[in-house]
Amino acid sequence: MNRKLFFFLGPSIDRKMWGIARRKALQKVLPAGSVSQKKYTTAAKEMTVREALNSALDEEMSANHRVFLMGEEVGEYQGAYKDGRYPRVFSRNMVLIDSRYSNYRGIGVGAAYYGLWPVVEFMTFNFAMQAIDHIINSAAKSNYMSAGQISVPIEFRGPNDAAAGVEDARGLLKAAIRDPDPVVFLESELLYEESFPISAEVLDSSFCLPTGKAKIEREGKHVTITSFSKMVGHALQAAEILSKEGISAEVINLRSIRPPDRATINASARKTNRRVFLNMESFEYLDAPVERIAGADVPMPYAPNLERMAVPQVDDIVRAAKLACYRSILMAATASFGRPPTPRK
Numbered sequence: 001m002n003r004k005l006f007f008f009l010g011p012s013i014d015r016k017m018w019g020i021a022r023r024k025a026l027q028k029v030l031p032a033g034s035v036s037q038k039k040y041t042t043a044a045k046e047m048t049v050r051e052a053l054n055s056a057l058d059e060e061m062s063a064n065h066r067v068f069l070m071g072e073e074v075g076e077y078q079g080a081y082k083d084g085r086y087p088r089v090f091s092r093n094m095v096l097i098d099s100r101y102s103n104y105r106g107i108g109v110g111a112a113y114y115g116l117w118p119v120v121e122f123m124t125f126n127f128a129m130q131a132i133d134h135i136i137n138s139a140a141k142s143n144y145m146s147a148g149q150i151s152v153p154i155e156f157r158g159p160n161d162a163a164a165g166v167e168d169a170r171g172l173l174k175a176a177i178r179d180p181d182p183v184v185f186l187e188s189e190l191l192y193e194e195s196f197p198i199s200a201e202v203l204d205s206s207f208c209l210p211t212g213k214a215k216i217e218r219e220g221k222h223v224t225i226t227s228f229s230k231m232v233g234h235a236l237q238a239a240e241i242l243s244k245e246g247i248s249a250e251v252i253n254l255r256s257i258r259p260p261d262r263a264t265i266n267a268s269a270r271k272t273n274r275r276v277f278l279n280m281e282s283f284e285y286l287d288a289p290v291e292r293i294a295g296a297d298v299p300m301p302y303a304p305n306l307e308r309m310a311v312p313q314v315d316d317i318v319r320a321a322k323l324a325c326y327r328s329i330l331m332a333a334t335a336s337f338g339r340p341p342t343p344r345k
Contacts, residue, residue: 071121105131122158171209214261220250238317
């Protein structure tokens with residue numbers, strides 16, 4: 001059997017032996033207990049994104065016996081990125097499957113038809129295309145095609161992007177699991193080990209964020225920057241740089257891409273009259289063309305130097321915000337024959 005094919009179909013003996021040998025080697029050179037699985041703690045009022053996802057899934061599986069996780073290596077190997085896997089405590093809530101993605105996504109949809117609440121994991125969301133028929137035609141359309149008689153409470157999750165911090169990771173994962181309709185929840189292996197401050201409110205087991213509700217991360221009055229996921233951090237860094245040059249940027253964390261919080265976005269655009277990225281609903285309130293920052297239209301590269309060129313950076317956001325502000329000031333000044341632009345009421 002082709003080794004690569006065997007690797008995808010399930011854990012091989014070679015991989016098991018390599019893992020055991022690696023653990024033994026680490027135990028010889030690292031302090032006792034440092035090799036064991038990391039557990040989330042609230043003592044320092046900080047939590048990693050991985051821990052936030054773990055705790056959210058833990059609490060949802062404890063609270064609802066119908067919630068179960070299915071995916072590759074979610075038991076013995078704790079998943080591809082060791083996030084949210086509980087082989088001993090929740091073995092009855094877990095289904096270990098092979099990598100025939102279209103097959104077990106269909107099984108997940110069937111389980112949702114039956115009244116269960118499956119959390120179906122992709123090792124990486126690139127593989128979603130192999131199961132797109134079940135995601136679109138079986139999961140997403142069933143409620144409409146049955147005139148509301150069939151509910152499909154299924155969540156598809158996997159690495160592709162991420163929540164902007166632990167509050168979003170915890171609150172939105174819980175919301176996705178509880179939603180009676182299909183939800184796609186995107187994560188990022190790049191943020192799993194990043195730590196963020198966390199409050200007692202977020203740590204409460206009842207904490208849950210509503211879908212379709214954005215968060216204003218930073219107030220501003222000159223330009224609105226809307227973003228989501230890891231780019232929110234870039235936007236906040238850009239806002240800090242802009243503030244030193246006299247530009248007050250308002251940063252909005254979208255949280256949900258669909259449905260978007262149009263009310264929050266439009267209210268901000270009508271306040272600042274300039275927007276970096278988004279839709280045309282407040283076009284008549286804008287004093288400058290909308291500036292949009294997006295990744296390059298190329299396959300995502302693995303080389304770090306090429307990745308930086310393909311993904312928006314802080315400097316790109318600063319440049320776009322300056323362009324929006326300076327362009328609008330220039331146009332207004334020209335229209336008023338050199339007089340300063342009159343502020344919009």
